[in-house]
Amino acid sequence: MKRSFLARIGFYVLVAVIIFQAIFPFYYAILTSLESGQALFEVNYLPAALDFSNYRAMLTEGVFDRQILNSVFVASVVVLFSLALAVTAAYALSRINFRLRGLLLLTILSVSMFPQIAVLSGLFEVIRAFGLFNSLWSLVFSYMIFTLPFTVWVLTTFMRNLPVEIEEAAIMDGASALTIVRRVFLPLMWPAMVTTGLLAFIHAWNEFLFALTFLSTDRQRTVPVAIALISGRSEFEIPWGNIMAASVIVTLPLVALVLVFQRKIVSGLTAGAVKG
Amino acid sequence: MQKTTRRSRLSRQRLTAAWLFLSPMLIVLFVVAAWPLWRTVWFSFTDASLDLMSEARWVGFRNYLEYVDFGDGDGQYYGLLTDARWWRSVWNTVWFAVVSVSFETVFGLIIALVLNQQFFGRSLVRAAVLIPWAIPTIVSAKMWAWMMHDQFGILNDMFLRLGLISERIAWTASPDTAMVAVLIVDIWKTTPFMALLILAGLQMVPGDIYEAAHLDGIPATRIFRKITLPLIMPAVLVAVVFRALDALRIFDIVYVLTPNTDATRTMSVFARENLFDYDKFAYGSAASTLLFLTIALITVTFIMVTRMDLEGKRA
Numbered sequence: 001m002k003r004s005f006l007a008r009i010g011f012y013v014l015v016a017v018i019i020f021q022a023i024f025p026f027y028y029a030i031l032t033s034l035e036s037g038q039a040l041f042e043v044n045y046l047p048a049a050l051d052f053s054n055y056r057a058m059l060t061e062g063v064f065d066r067q068i069l070n071s072v073f074v075a076s077v078v079v080l081f082s083l084a085l086a087v088t089a090a091y092a093l094s095r096i097n098f099r100l101r102g103l104l105l106l107t108i109l110s111v112s113m114f115p116q117i118a119v120l121s122g123l124f125e126v127i128r129a130f131g132l133f134n135s136l137w138s139l140v141f142s143y144m145i146f147t148l149p150f151t152v153w154v155l156t157t158f159m160r161n162l163p164v165e166i167e168e169a170a171i172m173d174g175a176s177a178l179t180i181v182r183r184v185f186l187p188l189m190w191p192a193m194v195t196t197g198l199l200a201f202i203h204a205w206n207e208f209l210f211a212l213t214f215l216s217t218d219r220q221r222t223v224p225v226a227i228a229l230i231s232g233r234s235e236f237e238i239p240w241g242n243i244m245a246a247s248v249i250v251t252l253p254l255v256a257l258v259l260v261f262q263r264k265i266v267s268g269l270t271a272g273a274v275k276g
Numbered sequence: 277m278q279k280t281t282r283r284s285r286l287s288r289q290r291l292t293a294a295w296l297f298l299s300p301m302l303i304v305l306f307v308v309a310a311w312p313l314w315r316t317v318w319f320s321f322t323d324a325s326l327d328l329m330s331e332a333r334w335v336g337f338r339n340y341l342e343y344v345d346f347g348d349g350d351g352q353y354y355g356l357l358t359d360a361r362w363w364r365s366v367w368n369t370v371w372f373a374v375v376s377v378s379f380e381t382v383f384g385l386i387i388a389l390v391l392n393q394q395f396f397g398r399s400l401v402r403a404a405v406l407i408p409w410a411i412p413t414i415v416s417a418k419m420w421a422w423m424m425h426d427q428f429g430i431l432n433d434m435f436l437r438l439g440l441i442s443e444r445i446a447w448t449a450s451p452d453t454a455m456v457a458v459l460i461v462d463i464w465k466t467t468p469f470m471a472l473l474i475l476a477g478l479q480m481v482p483g484d485i486y487e488a489a490h491l492d493g494i495p496a497t498r499i500f501r502k503i504t505l506p507l508i509m510p511a512v513l514v515a516v517v518f519r520a521l522d523a524l525r526i527f528d529i530v531y532v533l534t535p536n537t538d539a540t541r542t543m544s545v546f547a548r549e550n551l552f553d554y555d556k557f558a559y560g561s562a563a564s565t566l567l568f569l570t571i572a573l574i575t576v577t578f579i580m581v582t583r584m585d586l587e588g589k590r591a
Contacts, residue, residue: 011393015401018387021464022404026411028430029419043433085304088297096294104298106579111309113575115525117544118568121319121551121561122312125329145308152301171286177293206412208528209544213552224414228532240422247415258410259403269469270476 026251033244040241054245063219064226064246071222071250074139075204079197081140082147086196087189090155091181095167105156112149116209119145127214138214139222143207147200154199154268158192159185195268198261202254223250313568319561326557339562356562364538365546372459372542373523379463381516384470391471392478409468417532420461424448451539458540461529466522470515477511478504510582517578524571543567 031044036053058064093105123142132138162185170180211222221229227246232238258265320339324332341355356362391402408416423431424447432444447457481504489499527544534540541549547567550560 011390011395014386014390015395015397018390019401019404022407022468025416025419025423025464026407028423029415032422041428043428043430045430085301089301092294092297096290098291098294104302108305109579110572110575111305113521113571114309114313115544115564115567115571117525117527117547118316118564118571119309119312120316120548121557121564122315123308124551125315126307126312128329142308144304148301148305148308177290177297181297202410206414208414208531209548212531213548224412224528227418228414240425240428243418244422247418251411251415254410254412255407258406262403262406265406266472266476269472 026255029244029247029251032240033248036241054241055249058242058245058249064223064249066219067221067223067226068250070136070220071205071224074136074143074222075201077140078143078147078204079201082144082151082200083193083197085148086151086155087186087193088178088181089152090159091177091185093152093156094159096177105153108149108152112146112153114145116145120209120213123210124213133214134216134220136215136220139204139207139211142210142214143204146203146207150203151196151200154196155189155192158189162188191264192268195261195264198257198265199268202257205250205254316561316568317565319558320565322558324558324561326552326555329557332558335558339559340566356559356566361538361541362546362563365541365543368455368540369524369526369542369544372455372462372526372540373520376459376462376466376523377516377519379459380467380470380519381512383463383467384474384515385512387467387471388474388478391475405468405471407468408465411465413465413528414532416461416465417529420457420464421448421533424457448534451537454534454537454539458526458529458533461533462523462526465529466519470519473515473518474508474512477508480511481507513582517574521571521574524574525567543570 031047032040033054034047034051035044035049036051039049039051042048093101123145127133127138127142130141132141166184166188167180170184175183205222206224207222208224208228211225212228215221215225218226223246227243227250230239230243230246319329319332321334321336322332323335323338337355339355341353341357343351343353345351387405391398391405411419423429426432426444426446426449429444429447431447432441435441436444445453447453485503486499489503494502525544526542527548530540530542530545531548543563544567547560547563550556550563552560554560
């Protein structure tokens with residue numbers, strides 16, 4: 001379609017506005033993180049300094065490095081557990097016909113729509129009963145409530161679309177269900193598993209409510225809670241430079257991952273949400 | 277004959293395998309979801325407190341609604357259903373959900389339509405659009421809190437320079453603008469999600485429809501209203517429901533950006549405050565239960581109205 005000159009100008013202005021609003025806040029966070037002292041309290045639109053003292057302070061003083069490790073540990077273990085549990089479950093839900101299958105899928109979908117707050121008091125009791133309070137395992141455990149339904153759902157959708165023939169040959173050869181999953185499906189599943197794993201990782205990395213409730217000491221906290229709780233001696237002494245440095249540290253890897261896996265993430269998100 | 281017995285043995289084996297494969301996942305889901313939910317509902321009918329959970333006693337509907345007779349023909353209702361702060365948080369939540377999802381739908385639609393065009397640098401724009409989505413919610417809240425700082429914030433500086441405001445606004449601190457601040461952060465952060473879902477719908481619209489319409493000389497706005505919009509409506513609706521369910525349980529942004537103000541306290545924030553800050557564990561559980569019922573009702577209605585295809589037969 002041909003557009004008039006004016007319409008094309010308008011279109012590119014719109015594109016510019018979209019790009020600006022999307023990246024400016026993060027750009028400004030980086031800018032702030034590189035300023036310290038008095039420079040922090042002057043509004044700059046372009047980099048005025050290249051001062052890494054905020055980063056040095058965050059990474060060497062206090063326990064922020066430890067908190068990053070906490071987040072890496074929790075998110076990785078959550079992804080491993082959910083994928084392991086979801087692969088076999090997805091095989092059963094997509095490949096084997098049995099009564100209750102529809103009901104099970106419905107239940108899994110409903111769990112993914114649970115408000116986290118609805119299970120908070122009950123989960124608090126369970127975690128105390130297991131002796132997991134203030135342990136990172138409390139998060140590994142409780143994060144299953146959102147990563148598991150999600151991974152099962154997406155992997156089921158994915159497996160359903162694989163051709164039947166691959167499996168039939170294996171059944172003819174007398175392969176057991178476990179062998180079929182391991183030898184036939186797993187090799188085909190890698191792309192889907194990377195995508196769902198990545199999305200589950202991001203979700204676990206960002207979670208706030210459970211981490212705020214089930215952990216009570218600085219050393220155990222994950223980064224979102226740590227950043228939320230950074231405070232100064234008074235309302236007027238909030239260390240914005242440090243907060244922005246910490247924010248950039250925990251966000252840069254995510255932004256990099258998202259940009260690298262862009263296409264996969266988009267297809268994973270739409271599979272999780274649109275395809276019912 | 278022999279063939280049928282073999283087949284039925286095979287299908288029996290497969291059935292056993294199915295349940296063996298499902299059970300670990302089901303057990304985990306039971307322990308992290310079903311059981312805690314049941315306990316939350318149970319706690320809401322007790323006098324449980326944070327430290328004395330095991331000694332919780334059944335008190336009926338007292339946390340929800342209770343009439344206390346003062347004895348002289350006078351009396352008063354108590355409980356969640358008469359709590360003005362609770363109703364304020366219900367109102368905040370609904371208002372937040374309606375406004376944020378409306379804006380996200382409109383902005384998401386605009387961005388999706390832009391990304392659906394062929395133009396120079398499209399993949400770069402698509403990558404840029406994803407950035408707000410990739411930033412953790414807490415980080416977004418902090419970044420915007422700094423940008424909205426009443427004295428040193430760049431937002432006030434920009435608006436002053438552009439002449440949009442005449443004096444600095446205390447975005448997060450003033451009750452008049454606190455909700456606006458929360459809305460800005462949420463809309464900024466979640467519009468990409470909406471845009472992606474709508475874009476997925478747009479890309480399924482066959483291109484030859486447009487060619488035909490174009491050849492017939494139908495104006496673009498009319499094509500949009502009569503062809504594009506109806507075709508992408510299912511995708512938009514699913515996105516709207518997903519976002520709405522998310523918006524109704526909002527916690528993080530409010531907790532970090534505007535703590536402790538009646539102007540923005542949502543149902544989730546109200547519930548957590550009572551559970552863990554005010555030592556009213558049972559009362560907080562009652563609030564959680566009501567929020568769950570609200571969301572469950574919407575979910576069930578949604579699944580029934582769209583007659584969601586769970587078995588994938590229509591795919």
